Amino acid sequence: MKTLSGIVLTLALVLPTAAACGRDATPSASAAKETKQAEPLVVTTDDVRFEVPTGWRTLDPDVGESALTESAREMGTTPEYMARQLEAVDVMAVARRPDQGFLDNVNVMRSPLPVPTTAQLENQFAMLGIDRIGVQEQETPLGPALATSYVMETASDRTIYGDSLVLEAADAVVTITISTDAEAETRALAKQLLASLSDPS
Numbered sequence: 547m548k549t550l551s552g553i554v555l556t557l558a559l560v561l562p563t564a565a566a567c568g569r570d571a572t573p574s575a576s577a578a579k580e581t582k583q584a585e586p587l588v589v590t591t592d593d594v595r596f597e598v599p600t601g602w603r604t605l606d607p608d609v610g611e612s613a614l615t616e617s618a619r620e621m622g623t624t625p626e627y628m629a630r631q632l633e634a635v636d637v638m639a640v641a642r643r644p645d646q647g648f649l650d651n652v653n654v655m656r657s658p659l660p661v662p663t664t665a666q667l668e669n670q671f672a673m674l675g676i677d678r679i680g681v682q683e684q685e686t687p688l689g690p691a692l693a694t695s696y697v698m699e700t701a702s703d704r705t706i707y708g709d710s711l712v713l714e715a716a717d718a719v720v721t722i723t724i725s726t727d728a729e730a731e732t733r734a735l736a737k738q739l740l741a742s743l744s745d746p747s
Contacts, residue, residue, distance in 0.1 A: 584600045584601070585600065586598060586599060586600050586738070586742075587599070587600065587601075587602045587603070587604070587639065588742075589604060589637060589639050589652070589654070590637075590746050591636045591637055591654050591656075591720075591746065592636070592746065593636075593654075593656065593715040593716070593718070593720045593746070594654065594688065594715075594720055594722065594743060594744075594745070594746065595742075595743070595744045595745070595746040596722070596738075596739045596742045596743045596744070597738055597739070597741075597742035598639045598652055598735065598738065598739070599641075599735070599738070601641070601642040602639050602640060602641055602642060603639070603640060603642060604637055604638065604639045604640075605617055605632055605637070605638045605639075605640060606632055606636075606637055606638070607629065607632045607633050609632070611625070614628055614629060614632075617640065617649075620640075620643070620649050621640075621649050634655065635653045635654060635655045636654045636655055636656055637653075637654050638651055638652070638653050638654075639651065639652045639653075640652075648704065648706070648726070648727040650725065650726040650727075650731060650735075651724075651725055651726075652722065652723065652724050652725075652735065652739070653721075653722070653723045653725075654720065654721070654722050655720070655721050655723075656715070656718040656719065656720055656721075657718065657719045657721065658718065658719065659714065659717070659718060659719055660714075660719070661692070661712060661713070661714050661719050662692070662712065662719070664681045664692065667681050667692060667694055667712070668681060671694070671696060674698070675698075676696055676697075676698045678696060678697040678698070679694060679695065679696040679697075680694065680695045680696075681693070681694045682694075684711065684740075686711065686713060686740060686743055687740075687743050687744055687745075688713055688743060688744070688745060689713060689714070690713070691711050691712055691713035692711075692712045692713075693709065693710070693711055693712075694708075694709065694710045694711075694712070695707075695708070695709050695732075696708045696709075696710075697729075704727060705727060706725055706726070706727055707725075707726055707727065707728065707729040707731075707732040708723060708724060708725045708726075708732060709723070709724045709732055709733075709735070709736040710722065710723040710724070711723075711736075711739070711740075722739065724736055724739065
């Protein structure tokens with residue numbers, strides 16, 4: 547069990563990726579048609595199941611050296627640092643290619659009970675120097691949760707828009723964190739995640 551608060555850690559995971567210089571990829575007509583027909587990716591952990599867009603992929607500590615190296619390159623970091631990131635979370639889902647240098651991602655992490663209060667969440671954001679936040683109670687298919695929307699500026703002057711959902715599982719707190727560099731994209735991911743959220747059992 548991780549001892550660092552889930553929301554602080556999952557937010558911290560975003561910071562090294564924000565300065566990445568990725569490549570833009572234009573899919574062929576056949577690739578675009580295949581993507582349109584494909585199903586969303588289902589992300590599953592011991593505690594939650596939800597969907598992310600078609601074409602995304604999941605990463606975990608057992609992803610393999612080749613995939614780890616490629617993902618690290620896309621995120622502007624080293625395979626060693628990427629491995630440490632993946633060890634810290636239950637699962638990371640990422641977009642297939644970085645959008646304008648930022649790899650949109652969703653992290654899921656377990657941390658010890660109890661669920662933090664609104665004030666504690668706000669303090670945790672403040673620890674990272676983030677003051678553009680909104681915390682509210684949210685009903686989900688798995689019960690009540692705390693939903694947080696935030697905006698943070700990185701050292702490379704990139705603006706990151708994030709949503710997090712903090713809820714209680716059987717014996718832990720589960721934090722799901724969305725990070726993109728486009729507000730509309732973050733809102734769309736949050737809507738898809740909430741609509742598809744379910745118990746994996």
